[in-house]
Amino acid sequence: MNEERVVQLVERLRQRRVLAHVARAGVFQFGIRVVIPDGREAVWDTDGAAGLEAQVLQDGVLVGFVPTVPGSQDFDDDAVVDCIASTDYDALS
DSSP states (O other), X not given: OXXXXXXXXXXXXXXXXXXXXXXXXXXTEEEEEEEOTTSEEEEESOSOOSSOOEXXXXXXXXXXXXXXXXXXXXXXXXXXXXXXXXXXXXXXX
């Protein structure tokens, strides 16, 4: 995702009370970092792939994974926000 879109998505997630931040994974690589209250974080879509997926980390160690969401390569911003906001992170531990 490009930086401008990520910033807009983060703002929309925050409006829904999701603890979201811009994740900078490298030069021109951006994604969305969601802080999970139990100390984990989900890093969404920093790899530049077409579909929406996330790595779930705790203290920098991979502890879970949200596989590519079917059809997410065609999601508009509303669908991306809904997907990230409604993910059950407790089911991933």
